[in-house]
Structures are given as C-alpha cells and as structure tokens.
Amino acid sequence: MWVKRLFLAVLMMLLLMQLACTSGGYQRTASDELSEKATTLAMASETWQRTSASALPAVEILVQQADEQIALRNLDAASEKLERALRISPDYAPAWSRMAHIALSETDPARAIQMAKRSNSHAGKAIELKLLNWQYIRKASQMLGDTDGVLNAEESIKILRSL
Numbered sequence: 550m551w552v553k554r555l556f557l558a559v560l561m562m563l564l565l566m567q568l569a570c571t572s573g574g575y576q577r578t579a580s581d582e583l584s585e586k587a588t589t590l591a592m593a594s595e596t597w598q599r600t601s602a603s604a605l606p607a608v609e610i611l612v613q614q615a616d617e618q619i620a621l622r623n624l625d626a627a628s629e630k631l632e633r634a635l636r637i638s639p640d641y642a643p644a645w646s647r648m649a650h651i652a653l654s655e656t657d658p659a660r661a662i663q664m665a666k667r668s669n670s671h672a673g674k675a676i677e678l679k680l681l682n683w684q685y686i687r688k689a690s691q692m693l694g695d696t697d698g699v700l701n702a703e704e705s706i707k708i709l710r711s712l
Contacts, residue, residue, distance in 0.1 A: 593650055594620075596681045604641060608634045612644055624651050642671040646678055649685045658689035662698070665689070680709045 594616065604612060611634040618627035628651055634644045645668035652661035665682040672678045683705045690698030 593646075593681055596646075596677050604634075604643075605638055608638045608641055608644070611637075612641075612647070615644075615647060619647065619651070624654055627651060640671045642668045642673070642675065642678055644668075645671065646682055646685075649682060649689075653685055653688060653692075656692070658692040661689040662686050676709055676712055680706060683709065 611630045615627040615630035615634070618624070618630065628648065631644050631648050631651075635641060635648075638644070645664050649661045649664035649668060652658070652664055662685075665685040669679050669682045672682070683702050687699055687702035687706065690696075690702055
C-alpha cells in the first residue's frame with residue numbers, strides 16, 4: 550500500500566523535475582503549461598492521499614488504480630475506476646474531487662464544478678480537500694467566463710485559508 554503511494558510520489562517528482570529542466574525562455578510555452586498541470590496534479594495527489602485514509606478497502610484499491618491512471622494521463626480508465634468506487638461509496642469526497650480534476654483536464658468546466666461541489670458536500674472537516682475543490686471551481690468558472698462564480702470561489706478560498 551505505502552509502496553504504491555511512494556511510487557506515485559516519486560513518479561510525480563520525476564515528472565516535475567523533467568518538465569522544469571525542459572522549459573526555457575520567458576514566453577509561456579506548451580511545456581510550461583504541462584509543468585503547471587503536473588505541479589497542480591502533484592499538489593492534488595498529496596491532498597487526495599491525506600484525505601483518502603478512511604476509505605473501504607475496495608474503494609481504496611480502485612482509487613489508487615485511478616491515481617495511477619491519472620498520473621499516466623489515461624483519464625478514461627481513471628474515470629471508470631472512480632465511477633466504480635463511487636458506486637460502492639457514493640459519499641466518498643476524495644473520489645468526487647478526482648472526478649472534478651478529470652473534468653477540468655477534459656475541458657468540461659460545468660461538470661468539474663458539479664463534481665467539486667459534490668465533493669465539498671461530503672468533505673466534512675477536510676479543509677484541504679475543500680480548498681482544492683474551490684480551486685477547481687474557480688478555474689472552471691474562469692473557463693466559463695462566470696465572474697460571479699470566480700469571485701465566490703475566491704472568497705471561499707480566502708475563508709478556508711484563514712482557518
């Protein structure tokens with residue numbers, strides 16, 4: 550179990566280091582965008598790992614498999630694993646958060662907002678997870694051109710950071 554988590558952490562760090570070494574110049578390039586996505590994924594993975602400890606064993610296995618697929622950018626396979634996990638445990642907030650991440654990666658901001666809000670509704674006192682979800686909501690709202698959504702998300706992020 551911990552070996553898989555260690556493997557994922559090392560994989561993320563290697564990806565980040567490789568991307569950091571390949572980006573050059575001061576103009577924003579495709580590799581800069583990829584690096585930003587990898588950094589965001591690494592931070593999200595850390596948050597998901599910390600909030601996933603209370604899962605049922607079957608759910609935990611499916612979520613770990615989904616994380617491996619997300620790291621490989623195989624988002625369809627990751628979605629399938631997460632959907633199976635959510636059929637077992639529909640109130641499992643970290644899985645909904647991962648679904649929001651995937652929806653953003655697939656440029657489906659409306660779905661990302663829906664999944665992030667569902668995650669928040671089940672997150673309880675998991676402030677870090679709620680913060681991540683509000684960041685997804687802010688990004689999705691920006692993609693939709695929803696100024697009120699962005700402002701609402703920024704206010705929620707500000708409040709959560711003060712806790």
